[in-house]
Amino acid sequence: MSNQFDPVISLRGAKKYFGAVHALEDGQIELFSGEAHALVGENGAGKSTLVKIFAGLHRPDSGTLTVDGKVVHFDSPRAAIESGIAVIYQEPTLFPDLTVAENIFMERQPQRSFKRIDFRRMNREAREIFSRLEVVLDPTRLALGLSIAEQQIVEIAKALSLDARVIVMDEPTAALSSVEVDRLFRVSETLKASGVAILFISHRLDEVFALCERVTVMRDGRFVTSSLTNETDENSLVRAMVGRDLEKRTDQLRQFDQRALLEVEHLTLEGLFVDISFTVAAGEIVALSGLVGAGRSEVATAIFGIRRYDHGRVSVDGKELRRGSPSAAMTSGIGLVPEDRRLQGLVMEQSISRNISMGSLKSLKKNGVIRAFTETRFAADWSVKLQIKYGNLGNSVSTLSGGNQQKVVLAKWMARSPKILIVDEPTRGIDIGTKAEVHRLILELARSGVAVLVISSELPEVLNLADRILVMREGRLVAEFTHDDASEEAIIGAATLSSEVSAS
């Protein structure tokens, strides 16, 4: 129901090169008032680059940007904000030392007499936005220590507070669980009804169809096609994105022995999780499910030794693991692909190949030295396996697109050939084609006898991969399903304890 004839904002023929990397060859999109427009494409297709042009962060090498039909040149993020464009970036970027409310209202703080900042009003307005989003987040706390999901919510609140005419959301849902996604969508519907134009980026196509009226596909930096969502379907989108059909695979024919490789008994860390016990056998894939904030990642980091737990024990192959020691965990064969790749998974300013080989230096050593050639070969092999898209393996990881950074973290840990692999949100921000590939790699690891613990907010992923599914709520293990008796409804029910499910 496009109620306006002319686009609020449009971009045509946009090019953006970073040295030899052609991030954008032909960027094209039009946003209409009251409509949500999805932008989809594989990792590295140029979506975030296009977003950054809207945001005034990148100046296109060529191309026309128009707002309300007039050609504009944004020379700073401020110029974009002043034209009524709000952007939720793929990577949340907050001020850790400032309060949540200040983060939302930076540069636009409400003022009282003598232009002083009106902190009370600022906090109240922040609280109002949070209640619109149906989350409880204390506006006066520091942003330091917020989880990724919480950070994402602050970013969303920031965009809402701008009263913008155009809201650009670069994978806002990647870190959110389905309940929070629903809330975001409800708010987005209200925004649409009030005439806001939304640009929505996601790798989850069901979300695209649920929220958006229009969808544009990009491939290799180029505009491919644009259509109304009710005139297209998932398959044709995927075909346009990857240039071929995706084969479906559903193999669950794996055998695993009953001997537990990883045993977790009564693990408790005050304030985060209580009395967590489970086992993972060699060759088994166990999923830890639940809402964001339920304590799943905390359990993972405690097992790996990044956090010290208060009580309980973790054993590998029957031997108890020293608590609070990541190096002990690594020596005993545990690998962890962390949730926050920027902070914990990557050295952003190091090269791509160094990041991939970092965990495997010992095995690459020959007579005590590592030849650059060996390292590059090794990294190149893994890049091919995970289809990492890069300009040059010597470039720093920070130049990769979000999804490709995630692949580097995965490659780093898979390359170590661990006995036990804990993966926290393995496919967050990863495109459809590669997602299937990552799933295949995880299944392959399991088949070769690795015990895998997967944490994922994406239920189809959990249902597809896991042999057993454990559900956490508010720091406790509340339900367990086998692969066969699990369903999305049952998992959501256990995770949220909505009345009708818990009654059954």
Add this chain to the structure above:
Amino acid sequence: MTVLENNSRDHSLSGGPAIDFAPSGASRFTSIVFRAREFGIFGILVVFVLITTAIKPRFLAAQNIKFILIDTTIFALLALGETMVVISKNVDLSIGSILGISAFVSSNLYQQFHHISILLVFTTGIGIGLVFGLINGVLVAFGRVPSLVVTLASLYIIRGIDVLYVGGQQVVASSLPSNFLSVTSSSLGPVPIISIVVAIVIFVGSYYLKNYRSGRDLYAIGSSDLAAGLVGIPIAKRVFTSFALSGMIAGLAGVIWASYYGTVDSTAGTGYEFTVVTAVVVGGVAIFGGSGSAVGAAIGALLLNTINSSLYVLGVSAFWDQAISGLLLILAIALDRGLGLYVAKSLRKRSSRVAS
């Protein structure tokens, strides 16, 4: 489906449970803990004063208090400028040299023009500071040279200019008019007027940094320059201004210094930058930017000067003074780290109490 635990608590909010990310009251708790930081410094201060007075009662004589306060005034003033710079994740090491050259040039005016107005003398000192501050600011903010490098260089260059210009000359107190000397000598009881004035300036400055947008910008820049760029904070402009102000303040401090000491040669203010940076950090300004206040920094300066004076009164070697400053610095940084961890843990425990 096997339900391992059945919690009958009902979350009946429209469309699902609200997720309680943070317990209310947590922030008040955090702010109380961080207040504790300022009380902590005060505590150490009181201990030093009590011990010293017990051994040498003359420590609390009006004259000695006045000495301590004037010294503190100069350092606390410098710390105000330094705070603005450090909050935005930079550092200004040139302030000691700026103070030195400003002190000489401004007070030397009296030897050249006997009846010059005191206002002109102050303006000259502040102006000199401003010029050097602007140069630092241009190089750091627009030239994108790290501030450590820029101001370390200007520390030496400005001192070099000072030495070349002053040579063996000296300004002596007898050549200075009484109205200039009385800037620092007039007092209200044991409290010098100038200390009161500077204290007001520091409170106003601190209030500005906390309550005005451009002040918050400095905290934001120090907290994350990446995020600052994204929300459209004019980073270069703010950083530039902070250096310009720091320079001006150092210039002003130079004139006050000349008025107080009366005798000025080319060594005035040597090494002050390190005392000031120490005071700032001991006073709770994070050396990597983003938090702290000018009032805290001033309290830090007061602590360092009191310790300095009490060791002097007790006849302890100056070496110990430096050792203690170093120790305090380490303590301050360790305390910050420890407090941070403690607060994080407490917040967690509180949230668990709410959740269960």
